[in-house]
Amino acid sequence: MYRTAQGEEIFVVDGHLHFWDASPANQKNKYGEGFISCFYDYHKNLSPSDYVWPRDKFEKYDEATMMRDVFEDGYVDVGIFQPTYLTDFYENGFNRTEQDAVLKEKYPDRFILNGSFDPRDGDKGLKYLEELHRKYQIKGVKLYTAEWRGESKGWKLDSPEAKRYLQKCQDLGIKNIHVHKGPTIWPLNKDAFDVADVDDAATSFPELNFIVEHCGLPRLEDFCWIAVQEKNVYGGLAVVMPFIHSRPRYFAEVLAELLFWVGEDKLLFASDYAIWRPKWIIDKFMALELPEDLKKETGVDLTPVAKRKILGQNAARLYGLDIEAHKRKLAGGLVGAKP
Amino acid sequence: MTMAVRSGPATCAGPDEAAVYAALDRVIDPELDESLLRLEFIDGVHIEGDCVTVGLRLPTFWCAPNFAYMMARDTRDRLLEVPGVHRARVTLKDHFASDEITAGVTEGRPFEEVFPGDAEGNLDGLRQLFRRKAYTMRQERFVRLLLDAGLSSEEIVGLRLGDVDFVDNGDDLLLEIGGARRLLPGGAELARVYLARRQELGLDCGAWAPLVTDSRGSPVPAADLVDSMRGARRQRVSMEFNTSLCRGLLTTRYGASGPERPTDHPASTRM
Numbered sequence: 001m002y003r004t005a006q007g008e009e010i011f012v013v014d015g016h017l018h019f020w021d022a023s024p025a026n027q028k029n030k031y032g033e034g035f036i037s038c039f040y041d042y043h044k045n046l047s048p049s050d051y052v053w054p055r056d057k058f059e060k061y062d063e064a065t066m067m068r069d070v071f072e073d074g075y076v077d078v079g080i081f082q083p084t085y086l087t088d089f090y091e092n093g094f095n096r097t098e099q100d101a102v103l104k105e106k107y108p109d110r111f112i113l114n115g116s117f118d119p120r121d122g123d124k125g126l127k128y129l130e131e132l133h134r135k136y137q138i139k140g141v142k143l144y145t146a147e148w149r150g151e152s153k154g155w156k157l158d159s160p161e162a163k164r165y166l167q168k169c170q171d172l173g174i175k176n177i178h179v180h181k182g183p184t185i186w187p188l189n190k191d192a193f194d195v196a197d198v199d200d201a202a203t204s205f206p207e208l209n210f211i212v213e214h215c216g217l218p219r220l221e222d223f224c225w226i227a228v229q230e231k232n233v234y235g236g237l238a239v240v241m242p243f244i245h246s247r248p249r250y251f252a253e254v255l256a257e258l259l260f261w262v263g264e265d266k267l268l269f270a271s272d273y274a275i276w277r278p279k280w281i282i283d284k285f286m287a288l289e290l291p292e293d294l295k296k297e298t299g300v301d302l303t304p305v306a307k308r309k310i311l312g313q314n315a316a317r318l319y320g321l322d323i324e325a326h327k328r329k330l331a332g333g334l335v336g337a338k339p
Numbered sequence: 340m341t342m343a344v345r346s347g348p349a350t351c352a353g354p355d356e357a358a359v360y361a362a363l364d365r366v367i368d369p370e371l372d373e374s375l376l377r378l379e380f381i382d383g384v385h386i387e388g389d390c391v392t393v394g395l396r397l398p399t400f401w402c403a404p405n406f407a408y409m410m411a412r413d414t415r416d417r418l419l420e421v422p423g424v425h426r427a428r429v430t431l432k433d434h435f436a437s438d439e440i441t442a443g444v445t446e447g448r449p450f451e452e453v454f455p456g457d458a459e460g461n462l463d464g465l466r467q468l469f470r471r472k473a474y475t476m477r478q479e480r481f482v483r484l485l486l487d488a489g490l491s492s493e494e495i496v497g498l499r500l501g502d503v504d505f506v507d508n509g510d511d512l513l514l515e516i517g518g519a520r521r522l523l524p525g526g527a528e529l530a531r532v533y534l535a536r537r538q539e540l541g542l543d544c545g546a547w548a549p550l551v552t553d554s555r556g557s558p559v560p561a562a563d564l565v566d567s568m569r570g571a572r573r574q575r576v577s578m579e580f581n582t583s584l585c586r587g588l589l590t591t592r593y594g595a596s597g598p599e600r601p602t603d604h605p606a607s608t609r610m
Binding site: 184192193220225257261 | 370399400403405456459464465472580587588590
């Protein structure tokens with residue numbers, strides 16, 4: 001819970017959390033090493049200096065660290081786990097649903113546990129998705145379309161195989177589809193970051209919500225365009241948010257664009273923990289006012305109402321979370337551990 | 340070791356170092372629309388006789404291989420255009436596809452051959468797509484300058500390329516609006532880049548062609564100018580944001596260095 005200087009309470013849902021193991025022991029090859037190195041560069045580049053971790057801690061952090069950073073220090077009331085499997089790069093996967101489930105089990109009111117699917121897994125993958133749903137009652141999945149699998153360098157959301165899986169999600173009531181666009185995907189001569197396949201899937205499955213992680217970066221322009229056309233397309237603010245510290249003008253410019261094209265009802269706060277910690281991002285976000293010239297030029301504003309929606313209300317709505325009821329549930333323990 | 344004394348008969352002299360750097364400055368990152376030299380992606384230039392070897396480094400291990408290939412290939416092609424350069428080798432560093440791209444580019448092989456099975460054609464479509472994006476972004480910057488100078492939408496869409504003149508000082512522009520001449524201080528740089536992108540895209544660059552067009556070359560009606568610039572602004576903000584991210588990641592990865600320049604960098608050697 002974030003409390004303003006006036007004592008107003010703001011319910012915070014962090015839309016993108018990881019609990020990964022990228023330690024050298026779990027790295028399968030140079031790609032596993034390259035993947036965590038890239039995350040670590042993002043972490044070092046955009047974090048305030050006193051929030052930068054040593055490399056070994058960044059590779060693998062423990063439960064106590066995460067609970068403190070996110071819930072005790074970080075103002076977050078509820079966090080959404082978004083798994084990233086990467087089983088071709090890491091022996092036990094980078095961050096599988098089952099790893100996250102351990103914490104979900106222990107702190108049931110603090111986490112929303114999402115699953116994942118990969119349409120290249122065929123019938124077996126469909127069964128796995130059903131099993132995740134049966135076991136954990138997942139309401140969302142995180143998809144990483146650039147994941148390597150053997151010879152394949154990625155997949156697209158508008159393929160017939162992917163649509164089978166999306167249909168299964170719709171049938172099971174897994175309504176929230178978080179899509180992460182990465183850089184390598186088939187065919188390699190086309191723009192891998194292109195979000196056009198999200199557009200197609202969102203049209204085909206109007207009952208599902210498509211949350212495009214980091215707002216389609218680096219193709220923000222295409223994402224905005226799609227979000228204007230499709231009612232069920234949302235923007236996840238992971239990676240965009242941390243710009244608020246080191247490049248505040250760019251952050252304000254991007255946020256103004258997002259507010260103009262996508263709107264304050266369709267943007268979801270996310271820290272992408274442990275790449276960044278929610279505390280400093282939320283402190284700066286609450287203190288932020290859009291510069292006058294941007295307000296004038298775009299006609300949008302970042303009002304207290306908009307901040308409240310982005311920080312928690314929008315995600316709560318997508319996940320059917322009753323904020324007032326949930327606040328009462330959390331009132332007991334600091335991190336809401338099972339008794 | 341920097342500028343070594345050139346020895347031997349003039350006919351054996353290798354390529355001109357300044358010409359090599361000028362060629363490198365013409366290679367742009369298509370996604371960011373900025374020169375590789377200015378982005379500090381060029382890391383080490385070695386001139387040895389008629390052979391130039393250039394190191395290429397990128398912000399992440401995962402930078403899209405198609406763009407990485409394009410930049411490496413363009414670097415090689417521009418170098419080979421420099422008089423006296425007969426061999427060019429581009430080494431892509433610290434990238435998941437370093438070996439394939441370095442070998443493929445040095446041998447001059449097409450992208451679809453370097454990544455057989457992963458690509459279903461060449462990179463022409465992708466290149467053209469990003470030329471359109473760059474054009475849109477550069478035009479928005481230029482039109483914004485005109486709007487800030489107080490020109491109306493009608494005046495702006497009424498301008499033809501022949502109405503834009505560069506002042507001799509190299510910094511300013513002269514516009515011809517309805518028979519009157521108007522000075523635009525500091526407008527030359529934006530106009531120059533805009534016109535260069537327009538030419539690369541293959542749009543009409545004749546004196547009678549409208550100054551403002553969509554990315555297919557069609558004129559924009561005055562009533563649509565504001566909306567059209569609103570869309571273009573989205574493009575510009577996105578590219579600026581990515582440029583900022585890429586610059587930051589590059590610095591995190593390799594430390595702050597400053598762009599590679601002739602003779603002042605230890606990696607720049609002449610034998």
